[in-house]
Amino acid sequence: MFNGLIEIKNVSKSFGNHKVLEDVSFTVGNGEIAGYVGLNGAGKTTTIRIAVGVLPPDNGDAIIDGISVTKEKKRASERIGWVPELPIFETDFKVIDYFLYIAGYYGISVDSAKRLAKEKLEMLELGNALNMKLAALSQGMKKRFALAVSLINDPPNFIFDEVLNGLDPQGIVFFRELALKFKSQGKAVLFSSHILSEVQGIADKVVFIHKGKILGVYKMNEIADIAKPAIILKVDKVNESLYVLKEFGKAEVRGESIALLDPSASTGEIVKALLEHGINVLELKQEEKGLEEFFFRLIKDGGN
Amino acid sequence: MKPLFYDFKRSFLRPATVLSLVAFIVIGVGLSYIVTTTLSTSGRIYTEGFGKIDLSNGNFIFYFNAYDANLKPLNSNVAIYLGIMNTSAKSLSADAFQTLKSWTFKATNGFYALNDTINESVLSQIMSSQSTTNAPSNMVPGIRIQVSSSLGVSGEIIGLAMKEGDRYAYIPPFGGFSIIDQSGNMIGVVRAYLNKDELILTALLDLPGNGFTSRCAILNSTFIPQGAEALNNTIYLGEANSGLNVYKLNLSDMNISSSSISNVYLTVEGPDGKIYSSFSLPIERISTGRLQGEIESISTGSAGIALFSLFFPIVVLYIAYALIAKPKGMGALEFLLARPISRWDVYISRFTAGALTTLVSSAVFLLAFDASLMLITGYGISASHLVIIFLGILSSLLAFYSVCYMLSTVLGGSKYLSLSILLYLFFTMIYNIIIVILGTELYGTGMYLSNNFARLQYISYYFNPIGLVNFASYFIGRSLNTMQEISVVNPYLVAVSAILWIALPIVIGWLLFRKANLSR
Numbered sequence: 069m070f071n072g073l074i075e076i077k078n079v080s081k082s083f084g085n086h087k088v089l090e091d092v093s094f095t096v097g098n099g100e101i102a103g104y105v106g107l108n109g110a111g112k113t114t115t116i117r118i119a120v121g122v123l124p125p126d127n128g129d130a131i132i133d134g135i136s137v138t139k140e141k142k143r144a145s146e147r148i149g150w151v152p153e154l155p156i157f158e159t160d161f162k163v164i165d166y167f168l169y170i171a172g173y174y175g176i177s178v179d180s181a182k183r184l185a186k187e188k189l190e191m192l193e194l195g196n197a198l199n200m201k202l203a204a205l206s207q208g209m210k211k212r213f214a215l216a217v218s219l220i221n222d223p224p225n226f227i228f229d230e231v232l233n234g235l236d237p238q239g240i241v242f243f244r245e246l247a248l249k250f251k252s253q254g255k256a257v258l259f260s261s262h263i264l265s266e267v268q269g270i271a272d273k274v275v276f277i278h279k280g281k282i283l284g285v286y287k288m289n290e291i292a293d294i295a296k297p298a299i300i301l302k303v304d305k306v307n308e309s310l311y312v313l314k315e316f317g318k319a320e321v322r323g324e325s326i327a328l329l330d331p332s333a334s335t336g337e338i339v340k341a342l343l344e345h346g347i348n349v350l351e352l353k354q355e356e357k358g359l360e361e362f363f364f365r366l367i368k369d370g371g372n
Numbered sequence: 373m374k375p376l377f378y379d380f381k382r383s384f385l386r387p388a389t390v391l392s393l394v395a396f397i398v399i400g401v402g403l404s405y406i407v408t409t410t411l412s413t414s415g416r417i418y419t420e421g422f423g424k425i426d427l428s429n430g431n432f433i434f435y436f437n438a439y440d441a442n443l444k445p446l447n448s449n450v451a452i453y454l455g456i457m458n459t460s461a462k463s464l465s466a467d468a469f470q471t472l473k474s475w476t477f478k479a480t481n482g483f484y485a486l487n488d489t490i491n492e493s494v495l496s497q498i499m500s501s502q503s504t505t506n507a508p509s510n511m512v513p514g515i516r517i518q519v520s521s522s523l524g525v526s527g528e529i530i531g532l533a534m535k536e537g538d539r540y541a542y543i544p545p546f547g548g549f550s551i552i553d554q555s556g557n558m559i560g561v562v563r564a565y566l567n568k569d570e571l572i573l574t575a576l577l578d579l580p581g582n583g584f585t586s587r588c589a590i591l592n593s594t595f596i597p598q599g600a601e602a603l604n605n606t607i608y609l610g611e612a613n614s615g616l617n618v619y620k621l622n623l624s625d626m627n628i629s630s631s632s633i634s635n636v637y638l639t640v641e642g643p644d645g646k647i648y649s650s651f652s653l654p655i656e657r658i659s660t661g662r663l664q665g666e667i668e669s670i671s672t673g674s675a676g677i678a679l680f681s682l683f684f685p686i687v688v689l690y691i692a693y694a695l696i697a698k699p700k701g702m703g704a705l706e707f708l709l710a711r712p713i714s715r716w717d718v719y720i721s722r723f724t725a726g727a728l729t730t731l732v733s734s735a736v737f738l739l740a741f742d743a744s745l746m747l748i749t750g751y752g753i754s755a756s757h758l759v760i761i762f763l764g765i766l767s768s769l770l771a772f773y774s775v776c777y778m779l780s781t782v783l784g785g786s787k788y789l790s791l792s793i794l795l796y797l798f799f800t801m802i803y804n805i806i807i808v809i810l811g812t813e814l815y816g817t818g819m820y821l822s823n824n825f826a827r828l829q830y831i832s833y834y835f836n837p838i839g840l841v842n843f844a845s846y847f848i849g850r851s852l853n854t855m856q857e858i859s860v861v862n863p864y865l866v867a868v869s870a871i872l873w874i875a876l877p878i879v880i881g882w883l884l885f886r887k888a889n890l891s892r
Contacts, residue, residue, distance in 0.1 A: 083889065117891065122709040124887060145712040156703045160382070160694075172375040173711045214707065 073098050073225050073256035074119065074148070079128035081114055088114045092128070092282055094275045096225075096256040101247055103267030104260035105363060106277035112260045113153070115277070116229045119258070120150040132225055146174075149218030151243075153230035155210045159203035163194065166202055167217060174220050188216040207234045215246075226250050227258045232266050244270050264363045278367050291362060299328040299335055302351035303342065312345050313338070327355070375713075379725030383691050384732060392687040393733050396680055400741035403679070404748045407670045408522045416441045416663075417448070417524035418656070420547035421517060422561040422576045423486070424540045425532070430495050434486040434543065435560075435576040436479055437616050440523045441663040443565055443572060444750060445482030448521035451475070452486070454494065456501050457514035457529060469516050469529060472497055483616045498532070498541065515543050522749050523663070533558070549653040551575065551640060562650045564636045567658040571621040571630075573638060577614055583643030584612035586619060590628060591635040591652060612640050665852045667751045671741070672761055672848050680737055681765045681841040682800060685772045689792040691729055692776035695722040701784025705890045719885050723777055723878060730769045738762055757848045764844020771837030771873035772799070778881035781888060799838045807832045827860050834869045 074096040081089040089111045096102040106112050117123035119130040121137045121144060130137040135144040157166060164185055171181035189195055192212040197205065205213060211231060218226070228247065232240045247270050250257050261267055267274060274291060276283040302325050303309045309326055313319035316338050318329045331338060339349050383389065418441075423434030432454075438446040455471040472494045477484050490498075498513040513532040519525060526547075534541035544550060545561030552558050560577035573588060587606035607626075609619040623630045636655055640648040671677060699705050709718060738758060746752040753761070776792045783791060811825045830846070833839035843866045849855030 117706065120710040122706040122890060141714050142712045145710060148710075150710045152707065155707055157707060158699045158704045159702070160386070165378075169375060169378045170708070170711055172378060173708075173713045173717075217707075217711075 073133050074102075074227075074258055075131040076115060076119060077129050077131060079115065079118055079125045079130065081111075081118065081123070081126050087280055089118075089125075089280045092277065092280070094282060094285055096258050098224075098256055099251055099254045100273070101251050101257040101259055101267075101271045103264070103271035103274040104258055104277065105264050105267060105274050106260075106262060107367070108262050110262075110277045111280040112262070112277060113229055114280075116150070116152075116227050116258070116260060119227060120148055121145050146221060147223050148225040148227065149215075149223045150227045151211055151214045151218060151229065151231050153233055154207070155214040157202040157210070157213075159201065161202050162198070163189070163200050163202060163205070163213060164198040167213075167220075170217050171220055176220070184220060185216075188219050189213075192216050208236065208239045211235070211239075211243075224254070225256045225258075227260070229260045230262065231259070232261065264360055276363065276366055283366050298355040299331050299338065300351075300353045300355050301326045301328065301342075301349055304348045304350060305346075308345060309342060309347050312342055312347065315341070325351075375717075376721045376724055379695065379722050380728045383695055383725050384729040386694060388690050388694070389687055389729060389733065392684070393736060396684065396733075396737050397740040399679065400737055401744040403671070403677070403741060404744040407667055407745060408748050410670055417446055417519070417521055417526060418443070418547065418563065418565070419448075419519050419526050420545065420561050420563050420574065420576060421543070422545045422548075422550070422558070422578065423515075423543035424558065424578065425490060425495075425498070425534075425543075426539065427495065427499060427534070427541055428539055430490040430492065432486070432488045432490050433578055434475075435578065435615060436477075436484045436486070437574060437576055438479055438482045438519060438521065439574075440521075440750065441658070442661070443567060443658055446479075446521050446523060447481065447750070448479045448519050450477055450479055450484065451518045453516040453518075454490070454498070455514065455516065456497070456511050457516075457531060458510055459512055459531070460510035469514065471516070485615055513541065517546065545576075548574075548576075549650045551577070551638060551648050551650045553646060553648050559640065559648050562638045562653060564638075564653055564655045565658050566630060566633070566655045569622055569624045569630050571623055571633075571636065571655070573609065573617075573619040573621075573636065575612070575617040575619070575638060575640075577612055577617055577640065579612065579614045579640075579642075581643070582613075584640055586610060586612040586617065586638060586640050588619070588621075588636055588638045590621075590623075590633050591637070592632045606639060609638075664751055664754065665854065667745065667749060668753050668757055668848060669852055669854045671745060671753055672757070672845050677738070677741065677761055677765065678841065678845065680734075681768050681838070684733065684737075684765075684769060685796055685800070685838055687733070688726070688730055688769050688773045689776045689789075689796060691726045692773060692780045692792070693788055695726050695780075696777065697780035697784055697788035700780065700888075700890055701786075701788070703891050709890065715886050716882070719781070719882055723774075723881075726773055726777065727770055730773055731766055734762060734765045734769060738765070757851065760847050761841075761844045764841040764847075767870040767874070768838055768841035771840055771870060772796075774874045774877035774881075775837055778877035778884070781881045781885035796838075799836050803832070803836055803839075826856075826858050830858050830860050834865065837873045840866070840870055840873065 076092055076094050079089055079092045092111065092115055104112050114123065118125045119137065121141045124138060132144040133147045135147065137144040161169065167185040167189070168178060168181045171184065176184065189198060192215060194209060194212055194216065197209060228243060231243050235243070247257050247259055259267055259271060264274065271288055273285060273287045275285050301309065306321065306326065310319050313326065313328050316328060316333050317331045320327050320329065328338065335352065339352065342349055418439040419437070421434065421436045423432065425432050434452060436450055438448045440446040451474065453469065453471040453474045455469055458468040473490060475486060475488065477486060501511055501513050513534070514529060515532060516529045518527045528546045530544050530546055532541045533544045542558045548561040548563035550558050551560045551562055559579060560575055562573060562575040565572045571590065575586065586609040588609055589606045607621065633655060635652045637652045638650045705718060709715065738761065742752045742758060775795065779792055780788050807829060811828045815824045833842045843861060846855060846858065846861055850857065
């Protein structure tokens with residue numbers, strides 16, 4: 069039995085001598101939005117291209133609803149939609165013609181495909197662009213067209229690859245709401261981004277990738293817990309303080325101050341412990357840590 | 373719509389393909405004219421004509437008939453000039469002829485009957501020039517006739533046959549022999565042809581009424597009957613009417629050897645028993661198929677259809693670019709591959725679309741060429757030769773397309789274009805130059821070169837995708853007996869070569885494409 073609808077299993081990929089993915093595994097379940105976060109070049113798009121079947125992996129496999137992409141590509145592709153960051157089409161096609169052409173691969177007759185094209189393209193505000201050349205579409209329109217094509221058979225799984233890049237605020241809201249709508253419909257949604265805050269508010273969990281390796285998979289509430297504020301202290305005895313503070317978390321010297329990261333106790337308890345060891349606290353403040361810092365710290369820590 | 377048909381539609385209907393095809397069709401029509409021009413200067417046509425002028429009222433009757441070298445009625449344009457000719461001119465050319473009146477007509481299906489009235493002033497000039505008292509003896513009335521057709525031209529200047537005091541002035545028969553009565557009155561012209569065992573007599577007659585019948589006597593070189601003896605040996609041919617009369621006799625049915633006969637003469641008998649008779653006229657032996665052979669030989673030669681197979685590969689390499697190399701170079705195949713489709717589907721569907729485009733383009737070009745040839749000359753390329761040349765062109769283009777398609781799976785955009793153009797130049801020019809150099813090095817420049825060079829050339833065609841079409845021309849040439857046999861040409865090897873040239877690049881291309889990174 070499979071654990072989720074989109075399963076990436078031990079996928080590795082190299083381009084020449086450059087290892088792009090190394091034993092990447094994660095799953096996205098039904099009715100779940102998974103953020104896929106990593107820096108540019110981390111391997112997100114390569115993972116996604118393997119998942120949608122356009123790039124064969126060196127090792128491992130992508131399983132869509134229990135169907136192997138490498139072994140049963142056609143069946144697997146019927147069950148997944150993909151909106152790439154920069155959709156590239158054959159530019160000599162008109163919007164309607166390319167829709168009909170691709171609908172042919174889904175075995176849809178011309179008449180049905182025409183009806184479907186009208187419905188989907190109008191729904192995505194491309195009704196006026198039917199006879200436009202694909203080359204003439206803006207980035208936003210291309211993404212909406214890619215979405216329209218992916219909705220031809222309303223697949224139960226969806227992958228959005230850096231889809232918010234280059235969109236206006238309206239476009240960003242549209243795709244975020246769409247992801248939530250798909251989630252409510254029970255679809256599995258993988259939403260990739262190089263900015264963690266982009267998936268904040270919609271993702272149920274986040275898969276972190278860095279240099280081709282998965283750093284970790286965290287539920288959003290776990291991330292919120294981990295991303296607690298740090299305590300910045302100015303004390304009169306720095307070395308003794310570090311000894312005391314390590315009982316409460318990771319402490320590091322920042323100039324004349326000490327930063328206590330992820331404190332395991334309340335501020336009051338920490339100050340009390342310092343005083344009991346004869347250390348005077350000259351200044352104390354709390355530092356707000358965002359998701360990005362969490363992410364960068366994750367990278368820095370190598371996933372530990 | 374099935375994606376394959378969509379791919380075919382957009383590869384066939386793309387501007388580059390359509391424009392090239394239109395250009396090649398125009399070239400094809402042009403080639404038909406080249407064939408016609410070649411034939412019209414060297415081709416043989418058979419014409420005959422007869423006419424008379426009623427000097428009492430100016431009524432002018434003229435019958436004309438034309439056949440091509442295969443005795444098929446020939447559409448021709450005829451110009452007739454009535455005037456005065458200078459018989460003492462150095463050459464009886466158009467310069468030596470003063471036109472008084474002219475006619476032009478188009479003899480559709482070979483035959484035409486002209487009926488007109490000549491006005492009095494022209495008549496009087498004709499009559500006065502004929503008069504020995506009123507005109508210099510070297511200026512006599514005459515007719516200049518010019519015939520032009522797609523398969524040949526002919527022209528003649530002849531003096532009018534008229535005697536002072538006679539009612540009629542005759543245009544002496546040209547191209548055949550006159551039929552006259554005992555008083556010397558002409559009623560027509562006759563010409564005799566022999567096509568294998570069939571004797572064909574064509575007679576243009578102007579008869580004074582109805583109820584006439586025709587008979588003929590077949591002669592050999594040692595038996596030339598005269599008078600009553602001749603009449604006793606005549607064969608009934610059929611009714612005779614004014615205009616064109618065609619009589620056909622099967623000699624083998626009559627136990628007459630076609631090789632032994634040399635002459636024939638025709639008699640026309642009126643209802644009143646009056647006999648009109650031709651002189652003994654020589655039989656012209658027709659070799660049918662020669663014209664067809666000439667047309668096909670020119671059509672399938674280097675100045676004909678071969679031009680298509682030489683230049684259409686440029687379109688073919690562009691089709692492979694448009695279907696695979698360009699979208700692959702852009703990264704556009706990835707979006708397509710994310711659909712329920714395998715790489716093999718994309719690979720083979722687009723190959724098939726391009727192959728179909730090549731097939732349809734070749735067929736359209738050949739049919740257009742053949743149709744225009746048929747329209748202009750009345751002859752097309754025979755069906756079997758059309759199939760051979762079609763297969764030759766198709767295999768040649770498909771082989772080159774396969775090679776280009778293989779390249780397009782590994783090279784994108786401009787790299788593909790550069791290499792495929794280089795490849796085209798290599799196979800159409802550089803390769804042949806290498807073979808010439810090789811031939812010269814191997815066999816020198818003496819007599820051994822010509823003997824062995826053809827063999828070397830044909831060996832080289834096995835290893836050149838664009839060269840495959842030459843085998844089709846060779847097989848047609850052999851069938852027409854216009855080419856000598858070349859031992860290295862083996863139809864089975866040609867088939868194997870074509871299959872390998874088409875199949876191997878497809879297989880290699882697929883092995884490269886199945887794992888290729890299609891991202892930009």
